[in-house]
Amino acid sequence: xxxxxxxxxxxxxxxxxxxxxxxxxxxxxxxxxxxxxxxxxxxxxxxxxxxxxxxxxxxxxxxxxxxxxxxxxxxxxxxxxxxxxxxxxxxxxxxxxxxxxxxxxxxxxxxxxxxxxxxxxxxxxxxxxxxxxxxxxxxxxxxxxxxxxxxxxxxxxxxxxxxxxxxxxxxxxxxxxxxxxxxxxxxxxxxxxxxxxxxxxxxxxxxxxxxxxxxxxxxxxxxxxxxxxxxxxxxxxxxxxxxxxxxxxxxxxxxxxxxxxxxxxxxxxxxxxxxxxxxxxxxxxxxxxxxxxxxxxxxxxxxxxxxxxxxxxxxxxxxxxxxxxxxxxxxxxxxxxxxxxxxxxxxxxxxxxxxxxxxxxxxxxxxxxxxxxxxxxxxxxxxxxxxxxxxxxxxxxxxxxxxxxxxxxxxxx
Numbered sequence: 228x229x230x231x232x233x234x235x236x237x238x239x240x241x242x243x244x245x246x247x248x249x250x251x252x253x254x255x256x257x258x259x260x261x262x263x264x265x266x267x268x269x270x271x272x273x274x275x276x277x278x279x280x281x282x283x284x285x286x287x288x289x290x291x292x293x294x295x296x297x298x299x300x301x302x303x304x305x306x307x308x309x310x311x312x313x314x315x316x317x318x319x320x321x322x323x324x325x326x327x328x329x330x331x332x333x334x335x336x337x338x339x340x341x342x343x344x345x346x347x348x349x350x351x352x353x354x355x356x357x358x359x360x361x362x363x364x365x366x367x368x369x370x371x372x373x374x375x376x377x378x379x380x381x382x383x384x385x386x387x388x389x390x391x392x393x394x395x396x397x398x399x400x401x402x403x404x405x406x407x408x409x410x411x412x413x414x415x416x417x418x419x420x421x422x423x424x425x426x427x428x429x430x431x432x433x434x435x436x437x438x439x440x441x442x443x444x445x446x447x448x449x450x451x452x453x454x455x456x457x458x459x460x461x462x463x464x465x466x467x468x469x470x471x472x473x474x475x476x477x478x479x480x481x482x483x484x485x486x487x488x489x490x491x492x493x494x495x496x497x498x499x500x501x502x503x504x505x506x507x508x509x510x511x512x513x514x515x516x517x518x519x520x521x522x523x524x525x526x527x528x529x530x531x532x533x534x535x536x537x538x539x540x541x542x543x544x545x546x547x548x549x550x551x552x553x554x555x556x557x558x559x560x561x562x563x564x565x566x567x568x569x570x571x572x573x574x575x576x577x578x579x580x581x582x583x584x585x586x587x588x589x590x591x592x593x594x595x596x597x598x599x600x601x602x603x604x605x606x607x608x609x610x611x612x613x614x615x616x617x618x619x620x621x622x623x624x625x626x627x628x629x630x631x632x633x634x635x636x637x638x639x640x
Contacts, residue, residue, distance in 0.1 A: 229263045229508040231260065240622075241262055241619055243621075246589055248513065248622055249513050252628070253628065254514050255512060255536045255612040256613045257510055257511070259615065267506075268284075268505055272301075274483035275487065275499065278487055279496045279497065282499050283303065283304035283327055284298045284305055284306065284502065285502030287601060288598060292626075293614075293625035295321055296320055299322070304326060305325060306326075306502070307329070308329050310340045313326055313337075313346070323346050325347055326341075326344075326346045327374075338364075338371075347460075348460070350376050351373045351408065352400070354404070354408050357408055362417075369417070373420060374424045375423060375424065376424045377402055377423060377424070377444065378398065378399035381440040402443075402447050420458075421458075423444070424461075424463075426463075428466050430469070431467060438485055440463075442489060444463070460495055460497075460498055461493045461495045464499075464500050467482060467503070468503070506597045511593050511596075514566075514592060515530060515587065515589050517529050519584070526561075526563070528563070528590075530565070534568050534572065534574075535568060535609050536566075542602075547593055547594055548594065549576055549581065549593070550590065550591050550593070551589070552589040552590065556583075560580065610633060611628070612628060
């Protein structure tokens, strides 16, 4: 459910016409619906209310300060994977004591920065990482709280690049190895175990993988407690899927119905790390048609957004619905919607039926709120897009469009 809708033949974000935003701010432009962000957060919070829990928004999905501020004001925690993400959370008014720091490659500087800001805990991915955290905490004369990310070896049935819970992935530890890390921690005076964590993948569209993984995790929690490990927090990660095309992912209520009965038995505060579920369908990318190129083989609709703005189709062959802001009459025809980047992989759709469009028409690339701007680059020396936040009838710039001067501002000759 989101607050983008076609009204009388024209697409709106809440009460603001997208055509007007394109005219005022230019394209490419990311547009976010604040109402959708709050709806999704509140629905998930309500569905999980039978549990002692905390929603820790996965900052990597969309790290714009205005987005972070929306969740911070609703009491969210934050799942971070870099010192830069923690810095963003703090600047946006988020509570660092509600942040959990994941990722396989934390540097000493990042660990120290997180300790100075008193994060909730580190999610440890290897034995050598725990040793490093202990060494940094010892130098700082403090105690670092941690959980271990475990690998339940469950196939999430998603794209191979975003599956993270099998033994073939770089993330987490097998259960036996995780137990060894907890035992090792007893001899390290500057770390303290407070929980256990898992994360099995992204864009998961059924509850089955979660149920299977949580059941396996429950056995490990019991084993750890028998070892004397304190388990105050059980973090089940994120990965809840959204609708891009014709998927039928569980709603917040359906997800909760599947996992809450299992998680109640954990007797701990349950942490969830949704990212895409909260922001994916809360954003769109606006782009303007530049040319219609017809060849003997196909028709290309060439737009001013490129893979540097939204890389998911090129990287994952991901589907994003594309609609004209204002529909023209006429039969749809299959076209390739492509950008200006000098790569054959620079496309948003291939052989996609699209209503008639002309140069100057604005297209809406839907479901672009997650892993859109967050993965954008300056490839081909292209300035990154403007970001806009809409609330009701009001729209504001939450990140200005970059300029050519910005491209070279940090370079020296």
